[in-house]
Amino acid sequence: MNAVHRASQVATVSAAPILRTQKLTVRFDEFPAVREVDLSIADGELRVIIGANGAGKSTLLDLLCGKTLPSEGEIWLRDRNITGIGEAAIARSGVGRKFQTPTVFKDMTVLENLQVASNRRVRVFQNLFDRVKPGPSDKEIAVAERTGLLGSMKRRASELSHGQLQWLELAMVLSQDPKIILLDEPAAGMTAAETDKTAELLLDLAGGHTVLVIEHDMAFVRRICRTITVMHQGAVLAEGTAEEIEHNPAVIEAYLGSATLSHA
Ligand SMILES: Nc1ncnc2c1ncn2[C@@H]1O[C@H](COP(=O)(O)OP(=O)(O)OP(=O)(O)O)[C@@H](O)[C@H]1O
Structure with missing residues (x-):
């Protein structure tokens, strides 16, 4: 349709x-x-x-x-x-706001950005220095799927296209319900x-x-x-x-x- x-x-x-x-x-x-x-x-x-x-x-x-x-x-x-x-x-x-210029963390992966947005921030920052990193939650998977980013979860934000960066920021807003x-x-x-x-x-x-x-x-x-x-x-x-x-x-x-x- x-x-x-x-x-x-x-x-x-x-x-x-x-x-x-x-x-x-x-x-x-x-x-x-x-x-x-x-x-x-x-x-x-x-x-x-x-x-x-x-x-x-x-x-x-x-x-x-x-x-x-x-x-x-x-x-x-x-x-x-x-x-x-x-x-x-x-x-x-x-009330969630997405600005025109994305404010994602370019050195982090798509998943890490979503985790930062969905209040798993402390754990994520802690885990950035650990070997074992947390996997995606059901909600993060759902948000990534909705914004077309599910196949890009492990990519760094710096590798995304302009459009994908905009969708990532929208996904981060959506993570906050x-x-x-x-x-x-x-x-x-x-x-x-x-x-x-x-x-x-x-x-x-x-x-x-x-x-x-x-x-x-x-x-x-x-x-x-x-x-x-x-x-x-x-x-x-x-x-x-x-x-x-x-x-x-x-x-x-x-x-x-x-x-x-x-x-x-
Ligand atoms: N912090 C500010 N201090 C002084 N003037 C401001 C401030 N913010 C906006 N303005 C003025 O208010 C008016 C409206 O600006 P605004 O950015 O909201 O317009 P806009 O419709 O979003 O325009 P654009 O499409 O160019 O982004 C403009 O004349 C702008 O210069």
């Missing part, structure tokens, strides 16, 4: 929002990078956020994962107000084949997880999601299907001169 078919068949999305923001705002020296954003993401949804450079997309994800504190507004995870509780507490609440996964341009710099696999992977994750993705590539966006949120100058400009967004006059106006939407 191809990704397009599967995008229209993600039926496990429930109506209740798992993540909500109310008038979420952050100012840097009076400059509003994110302005009064009201977001409502359903449990199991795969939502994509698009917008021109500087629209506030990354800053919004920084706010959601607690890396940046809001100046105003609130963030709710189901019925819990998580505004200002801190990055570690938000991560413990089930997040309810919500925040992804910054997951297919950036990938080959066409790697991009296809990433689209399949995100569609596979949605439903079981809630996935929020920043993406520039509209062809990729069309394949993976039903609802797109468009940001412009820190605020939400529009929300809707790819078709609705591409015909929205305000969106067309905001993108005028930008190749991103029209040429994708």
